Amino acid sequence: xxxxxxVMAAVVTIPPPAESEASRPAFAATAGxxxxxxxxxxxxxxxxxxxxxxxxxxxxxxxxxxAAGRWFLPAxxxxxxxxxxxxxxxxxxxxDQTPGxxxxxxxxxxxxxxxxxxxxxxxxxxxxxxxxxGLAIAPLAALNAMAxxxxxxxxxxxF
Amino acid sequence: xxxxxxxxxxxxxxxxxxxxxxxxxxxxxxLTLAGCGLPNAVPGExxxxxxxHRARLVSQEIPAPSVAQLATPVVIAAHGFNATxxxxxxxxxxxxxxxxxxxxxLMGGHGTSLADFSQSTWRSWxxxxxxxxxxxxxxxxxxxxFVTTSTGGTVLLEALGxxxxxxxxxxxxxxxxxxxxAPGGPRVIGYAGLLRWLGVxxxxxxxxxxxKGNWYHYRPSEQLIQLVDLTEVTxxxxxxxIALPDGASVLVVQSxxxxxxxxxxxxxxxxxxxxxxxxxxxVESGLHVPIWPDGVVETFGPADAANxxxxxxxxxxxxxx
Numbered sequence: 001x002x003x004x005x006x007v008m009a010a011v012v013t014i015p016p017p018a019e020s021e022a023s024r025p026a027f028a029a030t031a032g033x034x035x036x037x038x039x040x041x042x043x044x045x046x047x048x049x050x051x052x053x054x055x056x057x058x059x060x061x062x063x064x065x066x067a068a069g070r071w072f073l074p075a076x077x078x079x080x081x082x083x084x085x086x087x088x089x090x091x092x093x094x095x096d097q098t099p100g101x102x103x104x105x106x107x108x109x110x111x112x113x114x115x116x117x118x119x120x121x122x123x124x125x126x127x128x129x130x131x132x133x134g135l136a137i138a139p140l141a142a143l144n145a146m147a148x149x150x151x152x153x154x155x156x157x158x159f
Numbered sequence: 160x161x162x163x164x165x166x167x168x169x170x171x172x173x174x175x176x177x178x179x180x181x182x183x184x185x186x187x188x189x190l191t192l193a194g195c196g197l198p199n200a201v202p203g204e205x206x207x208x209x210x211x212h213r214a215r216l217v218s219q220e221i222p223a224p225s226v227a228q229l230a231t232p233v234v235i236a237a238h239g240f241n242a243t244x245x246x247x248x249x250x251x252x253x254x255x256x257x258x259x260x261x262x263x264x265l266m267g268g269h270g271t272s273l274a275d276f277s278q279s280t281w282r283s284w285x286x287x288x289x290x291x292x293x294x295x296x297x298x299x300x301x302x303x304x305f306v307t308t309s310t311g312g313t314v315l316l317e318a319l320g321x322x323x324x325x326x327x328x329x330x331x332x333x334x335x336x337x338x339x340x341a342p343g344g345p346r347v348i349g350y351a352g353l354l355r356w357l358g359v360x361x362x363x364x365x366x367x368x369x370x371k372g373n374w375y376h377y378r379p380s381e382q383l384i385q386l387v388d389l390t391e392v393t394x395x396x397x398x399x400x401i402a403l404p405d406g407a408s409v410l411v412v413q414s415x416x417x418x419x420x421x422x423x424x425x426x427x428x429x430x431x432x433x434x435x436x437x438x439x440x441x442v443e444s445g446l447h448v449p450i451w452p453d454g455v456v457e458t459f460g461p462a463d464a465a466n467x468x469x470x471x472x473x474x475x476x477x478x479x480x
Contacts (some may be wrong), residue, residue, distance in 0.1 A: 038353065060352020061387055092352065094388035095282065097321075099395035137394045137427050140387055143339065144349040 028120050030055070032154030036087050036105055036129055036145035037064045044120070044156060049074065051081065062141035064089045070111070079115075083124060084108045086132065089141050103142050105129040107150040120156035125149060200273050204366060204376040205243070208272030212243045212373075214265040214287065218294035221260070232302040232330070233260040233295055234478045237288050239309030239337070239448070240386055243270040245373040249452045250306050250332075253471050257479030260300075262291050266314070268382075269375075277379045281389035285314040292324050304330030304478045308448045309420065310386065312336030313393050316428070319403070320396025329407040329435070332474045335417055335448055337390060338397070338424030345419060348383045355380040369454030397431025407435030410477050412470045414444040440473055442466040450474070 030053075031041040037057025044053050051070035057063065068085025072078075089103045109126025128146050131138050138146075200207035217233050234254050236247035244251075244263035251261040264287050265271075268279025288311070295303045305328055307315050312333035318324050340346050361379040366372075403409070409432055413425040422441070429437045442449050446456060449466045453459065 038350075058352075059350060060354075060356060061349060061384065062352075091391055094384060095280065095392065097317075097392040098388055099391055101395070135398075136430065137338070137398050139391055139394065140339065140346065140349040143342075144346050147342065147346065 026158050028156040028158040030120065030122065030154040030156030032122070032152060034124075034152035034154075035148045035150055036089060036141070037066050037152070040064075040066070042066070044122070046070075046072070048072075051083075053083075053085070057087075058092075059141060059144075060092065061094070062089050062091050062139065068107075072113075079113045081111050081113065081124075082108070083111055083126075087129065087145075089139065089145070091139055091141065099139075103135065103139055104132040105142060105145055106132045109150050109152075111152070115158065118158045120154075120158050122152065122154040122156065124152040126151075201376050203371065205270070205372050205374065206273035206276075206376050208274065210372055211272065212245070212265055212270030214244065214270075215261075215263040216291055216294075217260045217262045217300075218291055218298065224298055224300070228260070229299045230301055231258065231260050232304060232478060232480055233262065233300045234304050234306055234330075235262045235264055235288065235291050235295070237264050237305065237307040237311030237315060238266065238269070239311055239335075240284075241269065241276065241375040241378055241382070242308070243373050245369070246308050246448060246451065246455075247306060247311070249467075250334075250450050250471060250474055253475050254306070254479050257475050259475075259479045262295070264288050264291050266311070273375060273377055273379075276375055276382060279382060279385070281314065281317075281385045281392075284310070284385075284389075285318060288314055289318055289323050292328070296326070302330065304328055304332070306332045306334070306474055306478060307336065308334045308450070310337050310389070312428075313338070313389055316401060316431075317389065317393045317396060320393065320399075320401045327402070327404050327407070329404050330478055331407070332410040332412070332477050333428070334412045334450055334470065334474075335414060335420050336411060336424055336428055337386075337420045338394060338427045339390065339421040341417060341419055341421050343418075348387055351380055351383045351387060355384065368457060369452060394427070397427055400433045401431055402433050403435035405434055408477060409435055409437045410473055411437065411439045412449065412473060413439065413441050414446055414449055414466075415441050416443075416445040417447050418445060419447040440470070442470060 026046045028044040037055055038059040040055045040057030042055025049072045053068045055066045064087045066087040068083045070081045070083040072081045087105045091098050107129040109124045111124030114121040129150050131142050236251050238246040251263050254261050267283035267286050268276045305315055361377055363377050366376050411425045411428050413422050425439045429439055444466045449470050
């Protein structure tokens with residue numbers, strides 16, 4: 001929560017990148033915290049107003065792969081975006097009987113991406129993720145994810 | 160309580176000390192660096208290994224059963240996570256009073272010492288339950304059923320789901336079977352992997368009254384992770400369906416305000432068992448296990464006593480001769 005407040009403070013104090021810089025093709029490696037990908041690392045790509053992220057994350061007893069698409073809002077709200085995506089949750093093997101199934105969670109959110117030189121700061125929030133597929137008996141990792149709002153707080157480095 | 164994670168009150172630190180924690184996951188994460196190896200057992204608690212419990216098994220007490228005994232219904236009582244046979248003792252007592260034979264099993268690693276418990280896995284918890292069933296069937300008992308509480312029901316469902324009980328039992332009573340932990344505090348165990356990485360070795364729970372000496376004071380992180388794995392494996396078995404013999408009868412008793420397991424688990428059991436009849440009875444109660452003996456909870460009122468009588472009545476009706 002403190003981290004979120006710091007980023008929000010940064011949003012209002014750090015000027016957004018110029019239009020020409022914000023919309024150029026970009027690629028960044030990122031790492032951060034989030035729900036459902038509590039500890040994660042991945043890549044961001046952006047071409048004009050469209051962006052995409054791919055991340056691998058873990059909560060210890062489950063791992064996740066997340067893919068999301070983004071649409072960056074036009075000026076004057078540079079850096080703001082809407083996103084939608086899905087996470088595939090897979091339980092971490094504990095015993096020889098641990099289920100190896102994948103459980104898909106869908107999410108939507110709003111975010112803000114700031115860039116300072118090559119550094120990138122990214123915060124996204126949204127309603128709790130939803131289990132896709134109507135599974136009656138969800139794994140605990142999915143239940144926990146669905147009990148919290150979607151969020152992602154990241155730091156990245158652009159190439 | 161069997162695995163009263165609802166408060167997730169405290170995390171054990173060195174030397175058995177503990178800290179009171181709010182329910183916030185973030186706060187728990189912030190305090191996780193306190194763990195540093197298993198604590199010394201608190202004197203007077205079950206953990207210290209000075210007062211080990213003993214299973215009471217029909218297979219051992221009656222080595223050469225008579226024809227009449229072989230025709231008598233036998234019930235295997237299986238308790239919950241970090242509890243002992245004390246948890247099911249009232250049901251066992253009433254079943255015996257109605258003429259049934261009862262095996263009171265101690266799940267592996269339970270009822271002895273924290274050292275034993277900290278080495279256990281859900282497979283070792285389950286092993287004595289299966290072993291007693293196999294022993295009774297091998298002796299020729301015609302009717303072997305189960306009464307379980309909480310995680311005792313989970314290990315039973317898992318065993319049924321992979322065909323480990325042959326022939327499958329036809330009479331089962333489960334009280335608060337753990338399928339999912341209750342929303343709120345208990346679900347923190349879903350982050351037990353992260354907490355362990357951060358150095359948390361477990362959770363200390365204050366035991367009072369009859370709980371002292373009958374439940375472990377300390378719950379190691381590794382065993383909480385085992386518990387999560389057991390529930391996930393069991394949920395997978397329920398998703399694919401667990402076959403019961405035709406004519407099998409299953410009773411599920413579930414408190415509507417169970418603070419430990421999600422009451423919806425009863426419906427998951429109903430939906431996942433195939434081939435028999437499943438009867439779910441809800442009781443308006445905030446107790447995790449409404450058939451606990453006296454002294455387990457401090458505030459046990461007339462309504463709790465009435466619920467217990469009803470639940471024990473359903474159980475004996477199903478399992479006693």
